[in-house]
Amino acid sequence: MNIIEVKNLSKNFGNFKAVKKIGFSVEKGEVFGFLGPNGAGKTTTINMLTGLANPTSGKITIAGQDGIKDIKKVQQIIGIVPDESNLYDDMSGFENLVFCASLYGIEKTVREKRAKELLKQFTLDSAGNRPFRAYSKGMKRKLTIAAGIIHEPEILFLDEPTTGIDVESARQIRKMIKELNEKGTTIFLTTHYIEDAERLCHRIGFIVEGRVVKVSKVNDLMVEAQQENTVEFAMDKSGSSLEKLLLSNFSGITIKNMTDHSIRISSAAEIELMPFMRFFDDNGIKVSEAKVIRPSLEDIFVKITGIGIDKLRKEKEGKKK
Amino acid sequence: MKKLLAFFSILMKDMKNYYLKPPNISWGIIFPVSWTLMFFIRSSSDVDIRGILPGVMALSVLFGTTSMLAVTITFERKSRSFERLLLAPISLNLLMLAKTTGAIVFGIINAFIPVVFASFLANLSGVNWISAIIGVVFIAVTSTFLGLFIAVSVSEVFEAQTFSNFFRFPMMFLCGLFIPIEDLPVIVRPLSYMLPLTYGADILKSSINYNGSIQMWVSLLVLLGYSLGLFLISTHNIRKRWIY
Structure with a gap:
């Protein structure tokens, strides 16, 4: 069963066509990876799916609801983790989580309990009372993800979840994504890290210059490439x-x-x-x-997107900075 | 109920986090207090203090509200935490009302700082406090939405403060608070009647010194029109520029 369906979705910025009539679907309960080089249209697509950008044309259906007209209803069941950790610097980790839960109308006792549980789950319980600005990059990323799932969304949109953070935090985040998915959360993931996509995703969609050029299961991609x-x-x-x-x-x-x-x-x-x-x-x-x-997903990425391996590495390094 | 909970959470978060931010302290608190003290010290009699009270009250509201918005909106927009609010399942109108209510409250509190000073230095008997409070609330709402309009038009906090001054300082001298509109050059007078503060100040002048020149219901209607207009333009700009 498809939980996300995108048909003929386009986004123009003046004369520039950022996304060109793309179409794909995401099955309920899967981890769907959205891969592409910088400027391919990944973030624009995620913004249209989550309500931060208005499509020029096309149709989005999320959990059976119109993802354009009824976006506020859709936002009730989705969680969003942007590519930047954008919580409130002056608030503590605990306060940030409680505040984010309140935006979804979760009552005080429930949201406080859930915030404590998430701090523990993300090994941030000892830093729960520290202001967000005092957190390391990895801690900030983990708290931002915790804020994205505090209302227990059916679908979680993760934009570059492990970019620019330490190895241990990245490992914890990957583990958490797997656990969340095992509990039934559908995950839509964009990443620059091919290894992340290979380890986490069931299916992958490749976007190049605003067009989805391929959507396939990771295993099928490997067989095809061989x-x-x-x-x-x-x-x-x-x-x-x-x-x-x-x-x-x-x-x-x-x-x-x-x-x-x-x-x-x-x-x-x-x-x-x-x-x-x-x-x-x-x-x-x-x-x-x-x-x-044996071909790696990175080889497949290079083959499909046409982006050189050196350029890909430079993009990754650029993102880290 | 869920929407109300979100509304109050945003309001309380802003009040807790931003009331004491440096731009707010300097432009929203220190400036109106210094302004008030400067006028009161220069005033030689009770009558003078009461005479200038509507002016300093109106300016305290204007500076307090516009400064607050420059921080709560522009600052969050810059740090991208505002996106979090745009992605929450609450309507843009309710979100912007939550963001502006804190500034309105801040402006109303600011308006009564000069009143506290004046109560020690002048006789304030006979003031129509009900209409004064109504006037303060209307000025606070209108100038908050003016601040919102400014905040959604810029991207940096300093730009918001600079752009605010572009509106605030001309308003100070053209709204009839310190120089009666009748004494202004004929060519400038139409401009005075285009400024929302002119109508707010007139309500306060009528309430405190009974020397307003515009009927109160007219002033209230004009301020309501300004508030609605500025709010609608601001939300339209947010939809156009931030939900691109």
Whole structure:
């Protein structure tokens, strides 16, 4: 059953088309990842889904309700964690949570109890009385997520939840996302971290230049990407001198020099290791390692979005800063 | 009931967090108090103090409310915590009423600071306190919505304060509080009648010194019109600029 349905959704800023007639759906109870390079339209889409931006055209249905006309009803059942930790600096962690719960009309005793539980769950109970401004980046992020779920939403929108925080906090947040999902919360997640998407998401939608170019299950993406077989060999000699010889001895292969002492051999057919090992041995080359290379989600991201791996890394670093 | 709970939570949060923010203290409290003291010290008699009381009351409200809004809206907008409120399941009108009610209360409290000073220095018997309070409330509402209009038009707190002064200082001298409108150059007078403070000040002048020149119901109607107009323009601007 689909809990979010988006049809022909567009958003223009003057002449600039930020989102171009996109369509996708999110199933109830799944973790849906929304991936794309900077400026692809991820945040604009999340803003339209949550009511912070008005679509130029298209239709949004969330939990059976019109996500444009009845957005205030929809906001009652969704939680939103923006890409920035935007709680109130002068208020304590506890006060922030209690205040956020009150915006959803939760009565005092319930919201105070829930705030205490969440502080404990996020290991922030000892910092509950400290002002938000005194929190570290990781603590701020955790409290912002806690504020997003204090009213126990059916759907949680998470915009870059682990960007720019320490490893331990990121690990705790990933664990929390999994736990929330296990309890039945549908999660819509945008992230720059491919590893997060790989670990957390059931399905992924790729958005490039305002268009959703692919929506698929993570496992299906992996199988699809495994169109060719690749083995990487680490050797004691340079591989570039062997290229011609290898190509003349083995048909249907392609060769890529990785470093001075390692090469990748790819083929549409299955690669048997022994003929290659014999070939290297006959040519007096010692092989120290041979490993099968499987495509990562990062490779798939690069392939689908067309964004270079170096640019992707730079984007990640830029986000961290 | 849920909406009311959200309304009061926003109101209480603003009152608790922002009443004592530096821009509020300087422009909303210190400035009106200094202004009041300056006028009272310069006034040689009871009559003078009572004469200038409507003026300092009106200015205290004006400065208090506009300063408060510059902080509560612009500051939160800058830190993006305002987005949190826009994403809450309450209507924009109710949200903006919650954000402005704190400033209205602050303005009303500010109006009575000069009254406290004046009560020690002058005879305030015979003041029509009911109409004075009505006048103060109407001035507070109108100037709060003027502050809201300013706050949603800028992005920095200092811009809000500067832009506020663009309205506040001309109003001080053109609303007939210190220089009667009849004594102003003919060419400036229409401008005076375009300023909301002119009507608020007139209600206070009528209530305290019985020397107002505009019928009270006219002043109330004009202030109500200004309030509604400014509120509607402000919420329209928020929908256009912040829910883009």
